[in-house]
Amino acid sequence: MPQVLEFKLPDLGEGLTEAEIVRWLVEVGDVVAIDQPVVEVETAKAMVEVPCPYGGVVTARFGEEGSELPVGAPLLTVAVSVGADAGSSEEGAGAATGSGSGSGEVESSGNVLVGYGTGAPVARRRRVRPTAVAAAVPARVPVAPVVPVAAPDPVPDAVLGPVAVVSPLVRKLARQHDLDLRKLAGSGRDGLILRADVESAIRALAEGTSAPLSAVAPEPEAVPVSVASSAGRTVEGSAAQRIPLRGVRGAVADKLSRSRREIPDATCWVDADATELMAARAAMNSVAGPAAGPKVSVLALLARICTAALARFPELNSTIDLEAREIVRLPEVHLGFAAQTERGLVVPVVRDAQARNAESIGAEIARLTEAARAGRLTPAELTGGTFTLNNYGVFGVDGSTPIINHPEAAMLGVGRIVPKPWVYQGELAVRQVVQLSLTFDHRVCDGGTAGGFLRYIADCVEQPAVLLRTL
Incomplete structure (x- = not known):
């Protein structure tokens, strides 16, 4: 049986x-x-x-x-x-x-x-x-x-x-009033029982009517709203579209709101001449023969620069324990990077980035990016970051003041790299310039530490040979 x-x-x-x-x-x-x-x-x-x-x-x-x-x-x-x-x-x-x-x-x-x-x-x-x-x-x-x-x-x-019900709220409302949902005819698509159907049935029971517990007018997908005009008058607007904040979008909204509530953040920024960094990348990727390896991306080089900077300024690889009122400096660098997908913004994490070279970081970034676009990232690959790198230059913008990825202490933002007039060796020249911004938790360090971190990043971008001291 x-x-x-x-x-x-x-x-x-x-x-x-x-x-x-x-x-x-x-x-x-x-x-x-x-x-x-x-x-x-x-x-x-x-x-x-x-x-x-x-x-x-x-x-x-x-x-x-x-x-x-x-x-x-x-x-x-x-x-x-x-x-x-x-x-x-x-x-x-x-x-x-x-x-x-x-x-x-x-x-x-x-x-x-x-x-x-x-x-x-x-x-x-x-x-x-x-x-x-x-x-x-x-x-x-x-x-x-x-x-x-x-x-x-x-x-x-x-x-x-x-039962043709998908909303837990509708089920709860029916239970509270001892309604059998199987006796209701839903007014939604494919007979879906809506909240309005349950409320109509409750009213019918309260009034003692013999009307069948059946469908009412379908719930509108959009409702008229009153919109405040610039002159201060309230005018009747057209139907407004309501988009639920759930899934990835809802999680991002909750996290960003919490970051703004809890973290006293500050931002500093600097323009840097990235001409030498781009030349170094071109040289790396032009190597042929047995020494040749996978292509190294600009993001991978910036990630490697970040790990070197965090080794010098460990204050920024930390978090705050509010209950103990302590700053917790973290031994490993789990580097998150912002990635825009069809599902919204996600932040995959490169584990133990401090132990990887640029080639290894680049390979892991490529793997995680492909998984993000395909929607195959696991929860473990999206959590546990200690510092985030945000390359918003891919959207064609120069600067930003990013919101810290709670509960981290800082985020480095990178704008687009574009030719601009620049004073180079005492003369005006056209150079590849990038704007770098650092948003940091002012509780974990002061402006001097944040400025030193950002200046070291800029120095490595302008003179990649600076990195040789830490490789």
């Missing part, structure tokens, strides 16, 4: 509490194997494929693509075959729980997400063969199999199939 098990959205690590469903990888009725990815979700840090710890037939999915689910919310249900002579079981790891009352031993992998969650093995295992499950449950079913009649408990919602 098949048993229906509920798989909940697992804890994805790094303190993440919710995830957005990007793409379902299975349909209701599909036969899935143990640890097969069933859904692709986007957290505040990365895109992750979530594997299901059970093998069987998918009987229900919870949440539409584009909806956001909290950790622990039902994700899908799976009907698995169990032995007729075994005792009842709710095996599985972390967020997977049984939702049927059938008997028998159920196999699960013990893993809810590769690299995360529980890794404890199951005490006893027996392989669930997709053919066996398919024989017990039709290959394509719109809802989960019914729990055996002998079960005294009421049939769980998961067994009856998914």
Whole structure:
């Protein structure tokens, strides 16, 4: 007899509490194997494929693509075959729980997400063969199999199939007023039950009307707003578009807001002649023969200059422990670099950058950049930075006052490198000039230290031979 098990959205690590469903990888009725990815979700840090710890037939999915689910919310249900002579079981790891009352031993992998969650093995295992499950449950079913009649408990919602609700707030509102969502006809797209549907049903119950608990007017995607004009009058504006702050965009907003609230930052900047740095890079990349290696980027050279500067000015590779009221100087340099992707701004981290040369840093930056553009960065590759390098010159701008990547203590900004008039050896000449800016936490150092750090960066840019002393 098949048993229906509920798989909940697992804890994805790094303190993440919710995830957005990007793409379902299975349909209701599909036969899935143990640890097969069933859904692709986007957290505040990365895109992750979530594997299901059970093998069987998918009987229900919870949440539409584009909806956001909290950790622990039902994700899908799976009907698995169990032995007729075994005792009842709710095996599985972390967020997977049984939702049927059938008997028998159920196999699960013990893993809810590769690299995360529980890794404890199951005490006893027996392989669930997709053919066996398919024989017990039709290959394509719109809802989960019914729990055996002998079960005294009421049939769980998961067994009856998914409710067309994606908002946890709508579910909570319905529970508070003892409303059965299955009796409501949603007014949203594809019958989606909206908050307005639930509120309309609540009003109908309060008024004692016999009107059916059915659809109301669909929620508008945009609402008229009042806009304050320059003359101080309030005018009726056109429909405003509301864009949810969630996923990567929401995480960035929270982090930048916290940085502004907690960090007393200051910025200093300087123009530097990058002509010699560009010439040195050209010489490195022109080497042929056995000594030739991968091309070295300008960003890799600037990153190597940063690690040399942080060795001289360790105050800027630190963080603040507010509870202990201490400055914590960090021994390793985990160098973050800002990367713009289709999903928004992300900051991948080059681990132990202080132990790498320019070629090694460049190779890691290239790998992380490719992963960022493909949406394959893991949460571990996006956290733990101690200092950030922000190359906003790629956007064609000269200067900026970047916001510190909390809880770090500083960020170096690099503008575009462009030909400009420059006094060189006492004469006016056209040189490759770049503007460098340093935003720093004024609690960890004063302006003298910040200025010394930035001046050392500029000296290395203008005279790359300065770096030879630290290589």
